Amino acid sequence: MRLVLQLIARLALIVVLCVAAAAAWVTVDAYRSVDRATAASAERVSHALEALYWRELLLHSSRNHEHLLPVPDWRTTETMKLIAPGICIQFQPQAAFEKPLCGQSKGLGEAPPRWFAALVQRLLGDHSAVAQSISARTTTAGTVSAIADPEAAIQLAWQRIQDSFGVALAMALAIGLLASLAIAHALAPARTIVTALQRMAEGEHRPALPRFRSMELAMIGQAVTELGNRLAQATEQRAALTERLLDIRDEERRALARELHDEFGQNLTAILAFASTIETETTPREMRATQDARMITQAVTHLMACLRGTLSRLRRPLAEELGLTAGLVALTENCQHAARPTIRLDLQGDLADIQGPVAVTAYRVAQECLTNALRHTTASEISLKVERRSGPDGALVICIEDDGGGDTAQLSQSKGFGLTGIRERIAAVGGSLSIARAAHGLRVAATIPLAA
Structure with missing residues (x-):
């Protein structure tokens, strides 16, 4: 009441x-x-x-x-x-x-x-x-x-x-x-304070509050203002720390990619060469050795394909090297196979000058969402839409929608590394993430401010 x-x-x-x-x-x-x-x-x-x-x-x-x-x-x-x-x-x-x-x-x-x-x-x-x-x-x-x-x-x-x-x-x-009117008028500023708290919960940590004549309400307003300032400072510090952690993680991923390429790649190549030599130099009487060599060749080839996929995910994203548009096109082409669902890419607006953290975050969001849709759903069609919104509050909107069903509540509460990484990246650039039901599946939308 x-x-x-x-x-x-x-x-x-x-x-x-x-x-x-x-x-x-x-x-x-x-x-x-x-x-x-x-x-x-x-x-x-x-x-x-x-x-x-x-x-x-x-x-x-x-x-x-x-x-x-x-x-x-x-x-x-x-x-x-x-x-x-x-x-x-x-x-x-x-x-x-x-x-x-x-x-x-x-x-x-x-x-x-x-x-x-x-x-x-x-x-x-x-x-x-x-x-x-x-x-x-x-x-x-x-x-x-x-x-x-x-x-x-x-x-x-x-x-x-x-x-x-x-x-x-x-x-x-x-x-x-008259007393009821006086009470209602005296408590009217409480609605302003509640609205300010709601705006703080939505991410606006420094809402403007008017000056209250009542000493008690003025004290509450001052406490709300101080709380907003502390939340804003904590959010800024968290964003900076998250960005630093992401940079460190990217450096570690690149270092790991180099190690995998230099060590595993060379050794697998050597094993493949040895297996080929054994297969070519064995006599017809040594059919068992020939078959073993072929099996080793097939296993090494499979490992090398897996290694190339891992290296492609660990290395610097294509959006950072080639630009956001070329990176998204390459991403959809790599994910598109004959046995896989149809992936439709829709790019709206001028994306040529989008680079830096915004481009990397957009690419990683699209990459993770496409991977999840291909791995965890039975979708027949996946839509990837990237739109640049102009204006004073310009932002980049990435929307991935599939028709493979799924539970929005379960996905929202998921503690997996992929979705957690998306949230961290989006939070680091001051964006927002929403998960909702689509017509026949799930819809994941991320909004990244261009000011990032």
């Missing part, structure tokens, strides 16, 4: 938890606000009744205090205005058949769901009554008792939750959206 999606998912979880916590807090606060409204209503009504009590006491000073209780005319519209919605006030001592005076509870909003009312009442409990003395100077003035209507209290809490939760949810969505 992408890092941006992971961070957004975690952010969404945090937002959901925060919204849930806000809803719980709003629920508790709304439910407890009814208790505060109950106390405030009791206090306001008690103050109003205290003023009414002392006024009646001063106007009717001749009356006993008992005659003032209950306080006359307290159930008025003015008193109703002092009572919060959903709160009921009772005067003590109360008159006979007197009902509590309750605040307006209509229009508080829609009724809450049953599960909400049951859950809140179970978790938060019932509201407690509040008693407030009318006057602190005398205990005979009476007491105001206030209590919340349970249904109205639940309705008020539900209404506050709806109002607050809508705002909280809108803010949470806005914060989540």
Whole structure:
């Protein structure tokens, strides 16, 4: 899962938890606000009744205090205005058949769901009554008792939750959206870093990275740049070492060719001369010796043919002596025999000025691929195509295709000396090698930059 999606998912979880916590807090606060409204209503009504009590006491000073209780005319519209919605006030001592005076509870909003009312009442409990003395100077003035209507209290809490939760949810969505955009924008340079790493894996070891504002991303970019520089240096050193090893190997092959030519060639020639002498000088009675001499002649002739083939492979390639075009033509002619598959040579572009490591590498690649196709496949036709591509990034493309089947995975993982040598040569000149399926066989393509 992408890092941006992971961070957004975690952010969404945090937002959901925060919204849930806000809803719980709003629920508790709304439910407890009814208790505060109950106390405030009791206090306001008690103050109003205290003023009414002392006024009646001063106007009717001749009356006993008992005659003032209950306080006359307290159930008025003015008193109703002092009572919060959903709160009921009772005067003590109360008159006979007197009902509590309750605040307006209509229009508080829609009724809450049953599960909400049951859950809140179970978790938060019932509201407690509040008693407030009318006057602190005398205990005979009476007491105001206030209590919340349970249904109205639940309705008020539900209404506050709806109002607050809508705002909280809108803010949470806005914060989540803006934070997601900020996260996506902050992690956008990561795609650039990944692209640079992919380009490094493809061979471009010094990709250009922009300057990052974030310190962490800047450190990662610097590390990627340093890694690319080290890879480039290691690749250059490896190419130089490979080129040196190839030169040493070519020198050893030429030295071995000289030794084989001087020693084995002369000795085989001498053996062939001795066998011919024995064959010509034996008498008819010595037929057995004559046959042995002929067998020795045939064996030596076969060894000399093998030696010539070995010398042709060990000596300097024809592409280095005669040029790439003449070398490839001679190579295909040497590989073409009556019993062998048909070899088609296709040369495209001007190859006259191609020489040096590029020509030698192209010749060796074609030689090794043709040898493998002739030795390890049952192909009836082999195509050798050499194309020179012009332009600022000019390159030489060698493509060998056969119709003898084969397994691309097995060939790609092969650790044989031939294919390993091809890879080393191509790597030494900064080229690339690809192995893929053809229509009826395998296709091996090598790209060698002309700048090599």
